[in-house]
Each structure stands twice: as structure tokens, then as C-alpha cells.
Amino acid sequence: MDVPNENISAMASNPSAATAWVKDNVRPYPGVSFTPSGFQPGTTVSDVGNGLKYTSLFDAIYAALEHSGRPGVEVVVSETRLLSSGTSAANVQNARTYNQNLINHVGQGTPKSSRPLETYMFAMFKENLKKGDETERHFGLFNPDKSPAYTLSF
Numbered sequence: 101m102d103v104p105n106e107n108i109s110a111m112a113s114n115p116s117a118a119t120a121w122v123k124d125n126v127r128p129y130p131g132v133s134f135t136p137s138g139f140q141p142g143t144t145v146s147d148v149g150n151g152l153k154y155t156s157l158f159d160a161i162y163a164a165l166e167h168s169g170r171p172g173v174e175v176v177v178s179e180t181r182l183l184s185s186g187t188s189a190a191n192v193q194n195a196r197t198y199n200q201n202l203i204n205h206v207g208q209g210t211p212k213s214s215r216p217l218e219t220y221m222f223a224m225f226k227e228n229l230k231k232g233d234e235t236e237r238h239f240g241l242f243n244p245d246k247s248p249a250y251t252l253s254f
Contacts, residue, residue, distance in 0.1 A: 149167075158175075175218075180220070180221060186236075
């Protein structure tokens with residue numbers, strides 16, 4: 101992503117700087133899948149500096165932190181999600197595929213760290229009464245009646 105080391109160092113030591121930088125700069129990364137089929141072998145980015153191959157942007161985070169002189173920073177994915185309806189492209193199969201592949205991927209760690217990535221999926225329940233955009237009602241793993249929206253294996 102061509103981030104100067106001083107920016108990465110600032111982000112690693114200042115959560116506000118990290119949040120601001122991500123909001124201003126993170127866009128789909130060439131060669132890294134942000135589709136429901138993400139986290140599967142096939143689409144990879146090779147790091148010419150260390151020879152490792154990454155299948156998602158999560159994988160590249162540890163290498164960037166190491167390169168910035170902060171290899172011990174713990175990475176936590178604070179929210180990830182894919183809605184199951186509410187738009188023409190959203191459906192239960194895509195949401196299930198994305199979330200299952202995410203679970204499988206983060207449990208294995210990354211090429212740079214064999215530790216599982218602490219990850220939080222949004223949201224536990226679909227919010228059928230939530231005001232605002234229709235899309236905001238369709239992120240839950242469970243329906244409002246507590247039945248599973250789709251099956252996942254943890």
C-alpha cells in the first residue's frame with residue numbers, strides 16, 4: 101500500500117491516528133479478494149521482500165507492522181461482516197460463504213504469525229426493526245426469532 105514507515109509507526113502507537121488513516125486510505129487492494137469467496141487459495145499477493153504469499157489483507161498486516169519496527173503489536177479484527185439481503189448482490193449463500201471462509205482463515209493465523217487472529221463478526225442478530233437503510237437490517241448470524249440465518253462451523 102506504499103505507506104511510509106513513519107505513518108505505520110504512528111498508527112501502531114496511536115489508535116486515533118490508525119483509525120483516521122484507515123478511513124482515508126483503505127481501498128480494495130489489487131490482487132486481494134474482498135468478495136464473499138475471499139480467504140480462499142487462488143488469489144494471492146506475493147511479498148518480494150520475504151517471499152510470503154498472502155490471500156487476504158489480514159495476512160499482510162503482520163508484515164507491515166514488522167517492517168515498521170512494531171512486530172509485537174497484537175492484531176485484532178474489531179468488525180467484519182457481509183449482509184445476507186437488502187441489495188441485489190446480497191444473499192444468504194454469499195454471507196455464509198464469506199463468514200465461513202473468514203472463520204476458517206483467521207483460525208489458522210497468517211504466514212507471519214501462526215496465532216489465530218482475534219476476530220469479531222458483526223452482528224449476532226439481524227435487526228429487523230432498525231431504522232435507516234434496508235441493508236442495516238441484514239447482517240446478523242441469527243434471525244430476530246433466534247433461529248440461525250445460515251449454518252456456520254466454528
